[in-house]
Amino acid sequence: MRFDVVTIFPDFFRGAFEHGIIRRAQAAGLLEVRAHDLRGWAAGKHRQVDDRPFGGGDGMVLKPEPIFAAVESLTGAGEREAYPLGTRVVLLSPQGRVLTQALAGELAQAAAHVVLICGRYEGVDERVAERLVTDEISIGDYVLSGGEPAAVVLVDAVTRLIPGALGSETSAVNESFAQEGGLLDYPHYTRPPEFRGMRVPEELLTGHHAEIARWRAERALEKTERNRPDLLK
Numbered sequence: 326m327r328f329d330v331v332t333i334f335p336d337f338f339r340g341a342f343e344h345g346i347i348r349r350a351q352a353a354g355l356l357e358v359r360a361h362d363l364r365g366w367a368a369g370k371h372r373q374v375d376d377r378p379f380g381g382g383d384g385m386v387l388k389p390e391p392i393f394a395a396v397e398s399l400t401g402a403g404e405r406e407a408y409p410l411g412t413r414v415v416l417l418s419p420q421g422r423v424l425t426q427a428l429a430g431e432l433a434q435a436a437a438h439v440v441l442i443c444g445r446y447e448g449v450d451e452r453v454a455e456r457l458v459t460d461e462i463s464i465g466d467y468v469l470s471g472g473e474p475a476a477v478v479l480v481d482a483v484t485r486l487i488p489g490a491l492g493s494e495t496s497a498v499n500e501s502f503a504q505e506g507g508l509l510d511y512p513h514y515t516r517p518p519e520f521r522g523m524r525v526p527e528e529l530l531t532g533h534h535a536e537i538a539r540w541r542a543e544r545a546l547e548k549t550e551r552n553r554p555d556l557l558k
């Protein structure tokens with residue numbers, strides 16, 4: 326699987342893909358991730374990537390020409406219908422559908438090449454969404470300054486679902502259950518059995534598997550009721 330991130334802040338991604346599972350998946354040849362400077366596709370002496378909005382208003386809008394040139398050079402096509410099979414062009418924007426574990430799974434399964442376009446606060450010329458974008462995606466209902474943090478989140482969530490990217494395949498299956506209508510995780514403890522007056526729950530020290538399972542199920546339900554009552558609906 327290949328990710329190409331198109332951004333006006335390529336330095337934001339320095340180090341972002343050099344840790345943990347993303348690094349391992351790249352080393353194993355399962356994944357390639359590159360961040361590209363949108364300015365490299367901008368024309369003219371000033372390499373201008375943005376301009377003032379028609380109709381007025383604050384701030385600047387990302388111009389269509391450099392983004393079309395970027396997508397054309399990365400996919401070989403200048404319109405959605407002509408992309409090679411398995412190509413997705415994602416616009417990260419607050420107007421997108423919200424990223425879920427199910428959507429991450431769909432991308433991991435169906436996509437071989439994902440181009441991620443990072444928007445900025447002021448916006449992206451709508452003709453990009455109209456002609457180029459296959460998926461407009463948000464990572465949640467809060468305001469970011471741009472799509473860059475969202476691109477890192479998406480690459481992380483999708484990469485862990487690429488077959489072979491995780492140590493064990495079972496953990497990905499368990500996790501997707503835990504966030505798609507299941508419960509939140511139960512609390513975890515390790516040594517020492519007492520730390521600053523806080524004791525590890527007795528049930529976990531007994532070695533009785535049925536009692537441990539019951540304790541974990543109860544605590545998971547308790548935590549879900551407290552932090553994510555929406556998941557119990």
Ligand code: 9D3
Pocket residue numbers: 417418419443444445446447448462463464465466467468469470471472473475
């Ligand atoms: C004034 C209206 N705002 C839209 C709701 C403007 C606006 C806010 C933030 C326009 C762009 C942005 C920058 N954010 C992103 O590009 C972004 C984002 C986000 O802000 N939240 C969650 N997911 C994403 S993905 C890209």
